[in-house]
Amino acid sequence: MGAAPTQQLDRVFAALADPTRRAILARLANGEATVNELVAPFDLSQPTISKHLKVLEGAGLVSRGRNAQFRPVRINAAPLQRAARWIGDYQRCWEESLDQLDAYVKDLGRKEKRHAGKRKRD
Amino acid sequence: MGAAPTQQLDRVFAALADPTRRAILARLANGEATVNELVAPFDLSQPTISKHLKVLEGAGLVSRGRNAQFRPVRINAAPLQRAARWIGDYQRCWEESLDQLDAYVKDLGRKEKRHAGKRKRD
DNA sequence: CCCATACATTTCCATCTGGCTATATTGCTG
DNA sequence: CAGCAATATAGCCAGATGGAAATGTATGGG
Numbered sequence: 001m002g003a004a005p006t007q008q009l010d011r012v013f014a015a016l017a018d019p020t021r022r023a024i025l026a027r028l029a030n031g032e033a034t035v036n037e038l039v040a041p042f043d044l045s046q047p048t049i050s051k052h053l054k055v056l057e058g059a060g061l062v063s064r065g066r067n068a069q070f071r072p073v074r075i076n077a078a079p080l081q082r083a084a085r086w087i088g089d090y091q092r093c094w095e096e097s098l099d100q101l102d103a104y105v106k107d108l109g110r111k112e113k114r115h116a117g118k119r120k121r122d
Numbered sequence: 123m124g125a126a127p128t129q130q131l132d133r134v135f136a137a138l139a140d141p142t143r144r145a146i147l148a149r150l151a152n153g154e155a156t157v158n159e160l161v162a163p164f165d166l167s168q169p170t171i172s173k174h175l176k177v178l179e180g181a182g183l184v185s186r187g188r189n190a191q192f193r194p195v196r197i198n199a200a201p202l203q204r205a206a207r208w209i210g211d212y213q214r215c216w217e218e219s220l221d222q223l224d225a226y227v228k229d230l231g232r233k234e235k236r237h238a239g240k241r242k243r244d
Numbered sequence: 245c246c247c248a249t250a251c252a253t254t255t256c257c258a259t260c261t262g263g264c265t266a267t268a269t270t271g272c273t274g
Numbered sequence: 275c276a277g278c279a280a281t282a283t284a285g286c287c288a289g290a291t292g293g294a295a296a297t298g299t300a301t302g303g304g
Binding site: 014018020044045047048051052055068069 | 261263264265266270271
C-alpha cells in the first residue's frame with residue numbers, strides 16, 4: 001500500500017463539510033443504524049441520504065454490513081483520527097497566539113516532550 | 123451575534139478539503155506571507171490563489187493586514203481549534219473500538235491461559 | 245506625475261455537488 | 275411465486291467550485 005494519503009484527507013474534509021453528513025455521523029456515534037433510520041430525522045429523500053452515505057463511505061468514514069435487506073451503517077473513526085492529527089499539527093499555531101513568541105521559544109527547548117501530555121476523558 | 127456556528131464549521135471543513143488551501147495553511151504556519159510568496163510554489167495563477175485566500179478568509183482561517191502594497195496573510199488558528207474539538211467529540215468512537223479490541227484480546231488471553239496477557243496500550 | 249508592483253475583481257468555462265423523481269435490485273414473506 | 279419492504283442506481287437540474295485570462299485599483303518610487 002502507499003496510496004496518496006492527501007487525497008484521503010481531501011475526501012474526509014469534504015465529507016465533513018456538509019452538515020447533513022456531520023449529523024449522520026453524530027447519529028452513528030450512538031451505534032449502527034439502517035438507511036431508513038438515517039433518513040427519518042432529516043426531511044430529505046432516501047436517495048439523497050444514500051448519496052451522502054456513499055460520500056461518507058468514499059471517505060472511509062462509514063462502512064456497511066448486510067443483514068437481510070438491511071445495510072447497517074456504522075461509523076469508522078480512523079479517518080477522523082487522521083484528520084484530527086492533521087489539525088493537531090497546527091496546534092502550536094494557536095498555542096503561539098496565546099503566549100506569543102515567548103512560549104514558542106520555550107516550546108522549542110522542550111520539543112521532545114511533546115507527547116508527554118495524556119488526556120483522560122473528563 | 124448569534125450566528126450559527128455550524129455554518130462556520132461548514133466553511134472550515136470545506137476550506138480544508140482543498141489540498142492547495144491546506145498547503146497554504148502549512149506555509150502560513152511558519153509565519154506571515156504575502157500573496158506573491160504564496161503564489162510562487164503552487165504553479166497556479168495569482169487570481170486563483172487570491173480566490174483560495176478568500177475562501178480561507180471566509181472560513182476565518184486567515185486574516186490579512188496591509189503593509190504598503192503588500193497584504194500580508196497570517197493564519198488564524200481558532201477555527202482549526204473548533205474543528206479539532208468537533209472531531210474530538212468522536213474520540214470516544216475510536217477509543218471504544220480500541221477498548222473493544224483490548225477487551226477482545228484480553229478475553230482471548232483468559233481463555234487460552236498458556237499465553238501471557240500482552241498489555242499493549244497506545 | 246507616471247509607471248511599476250502587488251493584489252483584487254470580473255468574466256468565462258468545465259466540473260462537481262446536492263437535491264429531486266423515477267426505476268431497478270435485492271431479499272423476506274405470505 | 276407474487277409482492278412488499280429496504281436500498282441502490284439513473285437521470286435531471288440549479289447552484290457552487292476551481293481554474294485561466296483580462297482588467298481594475300492602490301501604493302511607493304523615480
